[in-house]
Amino acid sequence: MSQELSDTHIQRERDSQDMPTLLRVQSAVPFLLLLALSQSPADRIEFKLGRFQEIALFENKTFAVFLSNIPEDVTFVIIQVHTKYVNTLLSSYKIPAGETSTTGQDPALLLSLKPEENATIWHLQTLTENVSAMSVILPYKARDFQHSQYVVLIPISKWLDPIPGGCRVASDSMVDASVHLQYNLYEATISFAPANVGYARGVVPPLCDFADEEPTLRLQYDVYQFFLPETDLTEKVLFASLQKMAKVEQVEANGVKLFSLSAQDKTSVTVSSIPGQGVIYNVIVKDPKMNTSAAYTPAHTYGCSFTEKLDNCYTLKRTSTRIFLVSVGLVGLFICFFGHRYLKTELFFFGFILVGFVSFVLLTQRSTLHYDVILGLVVVLGSVGGSLLVMCWWRSGSVAFCVLVAGLLLGFLLSSLIFFTPLANVKVFNDDAVFWVTFISVALLVPLIFFSCPRPLNILACGFVGSYAVILAIHNFVFTSLAYITLNIVKRALHGEFKAAFVNVPFQMNDYVLISVWVVLLVSGIVFQFCHEKEQPRFPPHPYKTWKRDRERRQTNVLDPSHHIPPIRDRMKSALTDVKHLFTKQQPAGEQTPLLL
Numbered sequence: 001m002s003q004e005l006s007d008t009h010i011q012r013e014r015d016s017q018d019m020p021t022l023l024r025v026q027s028a029v030p031f032l033l034l035l036a037l038s039q040s041p042a043d044r045i046e047f048k049l050g051r052f053q054e055i056a057l058f059e060n061k062t063f064a065v066f067l068s069n070i071p072e073d074v075t076f077v078i079i080q081v082h083t084k085y086v087n088t089l090l091s092s093y094k095i096p097a098g099e100t101s102t103t104g105q106d107p108a109l110l111l112s113l114k115p116e117e118n119a120t121i122w123h124l125q126t127l128t129e130n131v132s133a134m135s136v137i138l139p140y141k142a143r144d145f146q147h148s149q150y151v152v153l154i155p156i157s158k159w160l161d162p163i164p165g166g167c168r169v170a171s172d173s174m175v176d177a178s179v180h181l182q183y184n185l186y187e188a189t190i191s192f193a194p195a196n197v198g199y200a201r202g203v204v205p206p207l208c209d210f211a212d213e214e215p216t217l218r219l220q221y222d223v224y225q226f227f228l229p230e231t232d233l234t235e236k237v238l239f240a241s242l243q244k245m246a247k248v249e250q251v252e253a254n255g256v257k258l259f260s261l262s263a264q265d266k267t268s269v270t271v272s273s274i275p276g277q278g279v280i281y282n283v284i285v286k287d288p289k290m291n292t293s294a295a296y297t298p299a300h301t302y303g304c305s306f307t308e309k310l311d312n313c314y315t316l317k318r319t320s321t322r323i324f325l326v327s328v329g330l331v332g333l334f335i336c337f338f339g340h341r342y343l344k345t346e347l348f349f350f351g352f353i354l355v356g357f358v359s360f361v362l363l364t365q366r367s368t369l370h371y372d373v374i375l376g377l378v379v380v381l382g383s384v385g386g387s388l389l390v391m392c393w394w395r396s397g398s399v400a401f402c403v404l405v406a407g408l409l410l411g412f413l414l415s416s417l418i419f420f421t422p423l424a425n426v427k428v429f430n431d432d433a434v435f436w437v438t439f440i441s442v443a444l445l446v447p448l449i450f451f452s453c454p455r456p457l458n459i460l461a462c463g464f465v466g467s468y469a470v471i472l473a474i475h476n477f478v479f480t481s482l483a484y485i486t487l488n489i490v491k492r493a494l495h496g497e498f499k500a501a502f503v504n505v506p507f508q509m510n511d512y513v514l515i516s517v518w519v520v521l522l523v524s525g526i527v528f529q530f531c532h533e534k535e536q537p538r539f540p541p542h543p544y545k546t547w548k549r550d551r552e553r554r555q556t557n558v559l560d561p562s563h564h565i566p567p568i569r570d571r572m573k574s575a576l577t578d579v580k581h582l583f584t585k586q587q588p589a590g591e592q593t594p595l596l597l
Contacts, residue, residue, distance in 0.1 A: 045124075049077070052136045052243050057083075057126040062094060067137055068119040074139040075160060075201055078177050079122055080108040080297040082242050084235050085306040086131040091123045102178065108297035110165060110177040115202040134239040136246060140294050142200055160198025162219055162287045164296045167194040167208035179283055179299040183273050186495040188303065191268040192296055195219050195285040217263045220286045224255030225271070227506035228278030228300075230479045233313055238278065238300065245280045245298040255282065258502055271502040272488065275303040276316045276479065279506075320372045322476045324379070328353075329473020336466030336525035340459050340533055343540055347393050347402070348386035350409050350465070355385025361493045397542030403454045406461035407447025413464055413486070415442035420485045424503045432499055435492070455538045459529045467521035471514060480514045481505035 044064045045055055049071075057063065065079065081088055083105050090109055091101035102109060111120055124135075140161040165176035176193040183189070197206055197215045206215055226245050228237060244254040259269050271281075282298040304313040331349055339346040359381040363374045393401060419429075419439065429435045450457035468485075475483040484505050491498045 047079075047135070047137050049074070049137055049139045052134060052239075052246075054132060054134050054239065055124075056130070057088065057124065057133055058130050059126060059128065062123050062125040064094075065122040065124055065135070066119075067121070070113065070118045070120070070139070071141075072116075072118075073141045074113060075142050075198065076110055076112045076163060077120070077137050077139050078108055078110045078164070078297060079135065079137045080106065080177075080246070081124060081133050081135045082106050082239065082298075082300070083126075083131050083133045084238060085302075086126055086128060088124060088126045088131070088133060092121075094123050096123075102176075104178070106178065106297060106299045108178045110163065110175040112163070112175070112199075112205075113201050117201070132235060134242060136243075138247065138295075140198075142198070159290045159292050160200065161292045161294045162198050162285045162290075163196040163205070164283070164285055164294050165193035166196025166205065167216055178297045179281055181281065181299045181301050183301050183303050185275065185303075186273055186491045186498045187270050187501040188273045188279075188301060189268060189270050190223060190281050190283075190299075192221075192283050194263065194267055195221075195294070197287060198290065198292065215289075218287065218289055219263050220288065221259075221261040221263075221265075221267065222257055222284045222286070223259040223261070223269055224251050224282050224284065225258050225504060226255045226280040226282075227508070228280070230277060230481075230506060230508050230510050232278065233276075233302065241278075241280055242298055242300065245282045246295065248284055248293050248295045251282050251284055251295055251298075255280075256504070258504065269502065270497070270500050271504060272484075272491070272498070273301075273303045273501075274481075274484070274505060276313055277506065278302050317476055318371070320375050324375060325476050326473050329470045332466040332469025332473070333521075334466070335462050336470070336521055337528050339462030339466060340455070340529050341536075343402070344390050344393070346458075346462060347389050347405065350405050350461075351386035351389030352382040353409060353465070354405075356382030357490075359385075361490070364494055394543040397544060399454050399539050400451075402539065403451060403457055404447050406458045407450060408443060409465055410457070410461040411443030411446035413468060414446060415439050416485050416489050418442060420488065420503075424488070430499050432496070435499065439489075455533070456530075458539075459526055459533070462529065463522050463526035467518055467525060470521055471518050474514060474517075478510055478514070481507060481511050482514055482518065 043062070044066055047053070047065060047067045049067070055063070067077070067079075070077070079090065081090055085105055087103050087105055088107055089096060089101060089103050090107040091097070092109065092111075093100055100109075109122060113120075126133075142160050163175065165178070178192070180191045181188060182191075194208070194216065196208060197219065199205055208214075208216060224245070226241060228241050244250050258271065261267065261269075278300065279302075280298050280300045283296040284293055285296070286293040302313050304316060306313050331345075334342075335346055335349050339349075356378045360374065360378045363369065363377060367374070369377075389405065419435075423429075429438070447457070450460075468482075471480065471482050472486075474480065488503055
C-alpha cells in the first residue's frame with residue numbers, strides 16, 4: 001500500500017511540471033482584484049455564490065464581476081451569463097485572451113480555486129448593443145464522505161464534484177463548461193467537452209488521455225431538455241426558465257432526459273428543431289464512484305434568428321404559407337362533413353395533396369428556387385394532379401380506384417402519427433431504408449385492410465384528412481405541435497441528416513385544446529357522413545356512363561326538353577358570334593325614300 005502511494009506521489013510530481021496554463025494564469029488573480037477595487041462602483045458588479053441576478057450591459061463598456069468570501073470547501077466555481085440573443089464576451093482579464101475568455105449568448109467560465117483563495121474577478125462586456133442579461137456564479141464543493149455505519153479512512157477523504165468540460169480536446173489548458181448549440185431549420189446539434197473527475201485545491205488535474213485505467217472513463221452524462229411556453233419570446237420567461245435548468249437538482253426536477261451517454265460515447269447529439277419554440281438544454285455529469293454530479297452551463301435556442309430582417313422569430317409564418325394553409329383548411333372542413341357526398345371535390349382535394357406533397361419535396365431538393373415560387377408551383381401541379389384524378393374517376397368510375405386513393409392518404413396520415421410517437425427514436429429507424437420501408441408498408445396496409453369496405457374507408461379518410469387540414473390552418477395563428485405530425489416526415493424527406501435527430505416536441509395547453517378540437521371535428525364529421533349517407537347508394541353511379549346515357553336520351557326522346565337544347569358546340573359558336581357582333585361597326589342602310597300613299 002505504501003509503495004502504491006509513493007508511486008502516485010512521484011507521478012503527481014512529474015505531472016506538476018506540465019501543469020496547464022490556466023492554473024498558472026490564476027496566480028495573477030490577487031493583482032486583478034486590486035485592479036477591480038480601483039475601478040468605479042458603476043463599472044463593478046458584486047456577486048454572491050448561487051444567487052441569480054439580472055444586469056444591464058452597455059455597448060463597448062467593460063464591467064468587472066467581483067466575487068468574494070468563497071468558502072474553503074468550494075473547489076471550483078462556474079460563472080455563467082445569459083442573454084436573449086446578443087453575444088457577450090466573458091473573460092478572466094480586462095484584455096481578453098484566447099484561453100481565458102469566451103463569447104456567446106450563454107458564455108461560461110470555470111475557475112479551479114487555489115488553496116486559501118477566497119475571491120476572484122471576471123470581466124464582462126457586449127460589443128454590439130445594450131442588453132439585459134442574467135448571471136449566476138455556482139459553487140461546487142468537496143464533501144466529507146460518511147456512511148451510516150462507518151467512516152472510510154483512506155487518503156482521499158473528500159467526495160469531489162466532477163469538473164464539467166475539464167477534458168476539453170481542443171486545448172488542455174482551457175476548461176469549457178458550456179453546452180454548445182448549432183441549429184438549422186431541421187435539427188439542433190448539442191455538443192459539450194468531456195468532463196474530468198474532481199480534484200482538490202492546488203492538486204494537479206488528473207490526466208485526460210482516456211486510457212483504460214483513467215478515472216475519467218467512469219463518468220456518465222445525461223442530456224436534458226426543457227421547453228419554454230409556446231409562442232412566448234419574452235426575456236422574463238427565458239430568464240425564469242434558465243434558473244430552473246442551472247443546478248443539478250433543478251435540472252433533474254424540471255427537465256426531460258433525452259440521452260444517457262458514457263465516457264466512450266461521442267459528446268454530441270442531435271434533436272429536432274422547432275423554429276419559434278424556445279428550448280433549453282443542459283448536461284449533468286455524474287461520478288458513480290464518488291456519488292457526485294455537476295451541471296454544465298445551460299444553453300437555449302429558439303430555432304430562429306432575432307436579427308434577420310426577413311424570416312425572423314417574429315415573422316416566421318410567410319403570407320403565402322398562411323394563404324395556402326388557410327385555403328386547404330377551409331376545403332378540408334368541407335371534406336370532413338361532405339366529402340363522400342361530393343366525391344369529385346374530395347378526389348380533387350386528395351389528388352391535390354398527394355401531388356403537391358411529392359412536387360414540394362422534389363422541387364425543394366432539386367432546385368434553388370425561392371420558397372414562394374416553389375409554393376406557387378406546388379399549387380399549380382397539385383391542381384393539375386387533382387384534375388387528372390377527377391378525370392380518371394369520371395372516365396373509369398372505379399370504386400377500387402377511390403378506395404386506393406383515399407386509403408393511401410389515410411395510411412400516410414396514420415403512419416405519420418405512429419412515427420410522431422417515441423417509436424421514431426428507436427435506433428433501428430435511423431436507417432433510411434428501414435424507416436421508409438416501414439412507413440410505406442403501414443400506408444399501404446390501410447387500403448388493403450379496408451378494401452372490402454369502400455364506403456367506411458372513404459368516410460374515415462374524409463374525416464381524418466379534412467379535420468387535420470383544419471388543424472394545420474389553425475397552426476398559422478396558434479402554435480401547435482400537432483403540425484409536426486406531418487412536418488417531421490417532410491423534414492425527413494428533405495434533409496438526410498434528420499434521421500439521426502431525436503424527435504421531441506412540447507405538449508402544452510394549446511396542444512391539448514387543439515387535440516380536443518381535432519377529436520370533435522373527426523368524430524362529428526364521420527358520424528354526420530355515416531348518418532347522412534345511410535340511405536344513399538354506396539358510391540355515385542359511373543359518371544361517364546351516366547353522361548353517355550343522358551346524351552343518347554336527349555338525341556332520341558323528342559319529348560325531353562333537353563332534346564331541343566342545341567349541342568354545346570353550337571351554343572359556344574352562337575355565343576362567340578354574339579360577342580363578335582358587339583365589336584362590329586354597324587353599316588349604313590343606304591338611301592331611304594318616303595312611303596308613298
